[in-house]
Amino acid sequence: MIAFLLIETKFVTTMNLVCGATWLTSAVVFGAILAMILVGTVLMKLRPLPWTWAATGLVLTLIASYLVPTEALVGRSAVVRLMLSVLMVGGPIFFASVCFALCFRVRPETDIAFGWNPLGSFLSSSRCRWASRH
Secondary structure (H helix, E strand, O other), X not given: OHHHHHHHXXXXXXXXXXXXXXXXXXXXXXXXXXXXXXXXXXXXXXXXXXXXXXXXXXXXXXXHHHHOOHHHOOOOOHHHHHHHHHHHHHHHHXXXXXXXXXXXXXXXXXXXXHHHHHHHHHHHHHHHHHHHHO
């Protein structure tokens, strides 16, 4: 979950640089994130992807989003910029949701596994805030 929070923050920041820091920009980023999570989850229910494809897709889309400079999106028409932004944000999130679904599927006690996920994120962020004050 902490990795998800980091990538979410990165994409919100990047898209604010591309489109301007507006509520619309944040709505597009969060909408793309939620849509890709939904698509990945539904796809895993209907026709699961193999783990190697999901992990490879995650690594490749993360590398691509890292290597594509923000300036490549600036100056394009609004529609092209929106589509490229959704692709750039949605790719890694889609494959991350597929990887999460594959890992989550094999857990015998899903409620406990799901509970540890946000707890770890909360504790990590609390530790970072505490460390920055001291």
